[in-house]
Amino acid sequence: MNIFRLAGDMTHLISVLVLLLKIYATKSCSGISLKTQELYAMVFLARYLDLFSDFISLYNTVMKLVFIGSSLAIVWCMRYHRVVRRSYDRELDTFRYWILVGACFTLALVLHEKFSFQEVFWAFSIYLEAVAILPQLVLLQRSGNVDNLTGQYVFFLGAYRAFYILNWIYRYLTEPRFTRWISCVSGLVQTALYADFFYYYFISWKNNAKLQLPA
C-alpha cells in the first residue's frame, strides 16, 4: 500500500459517501444516472469474485464489501425506493449500455492476464469501469445545470482513478516486476473521459458559478 493508492481509495470512498448523502439528504436522485450505478455494481461484482477466496487484508475485504454493498444499495434505492425513484430522470437516462457491456466482455475474452473465469471477469471489470461513467456524463449534459453534490460525486469518482495512475507509476518505479498494463491503460482511458468534465468543473469553481456542461 502506498500513499497514492490510499488517497485513491479514500477519494473513491468519499465519492460513494457524497452520492449516498445526496440521495438520503435530498431524498432525490435527479441528475444521477441509474445506468452508471448499475454498471458500477457489475464492475464490483465482477472484480471482487475473489472476495471469499483470497484474503489480502482486513482493509481490502472491508472496502470490497463497502463498494459492493453501496453500489447495490444505490441501484435498489433508485429503482424501488418509493420517494427516491420518482425523481429519477428516466427519459434522459437512455444510454444503451449493453453495447458497452458486450464490448468489454468480448475484449476481456481476448485480452486478459490469464484465461481463467476469475481473470476474465477481472479484466472485464477493469474495461467496464473505464466506460461506466459515460451514461452519467451524457445525463449531465442533457440535464443542463448540475447540483453541487452530483458535481462533487462525479469529480471524486474521476479523481480516484487519477490517484491510482500515480500509484501505478510509483509501483512501477519501486517494485521490480510490477506490470499491470490492463489496469494502467484502462485507468488512463477512464481518467481521460473525465477531462472535459474536470475542465468545466474547474471553470465553475474558479468563477464560483453553477456547473454547466455544454449540451
Next chain:
Amino acid sequence: LKVRNVHDEL
C-alpha cells in the same frame, strides 16, 4: 510455493 497472481488493488 506457486504465488498465484492475486490482485491486491481494489
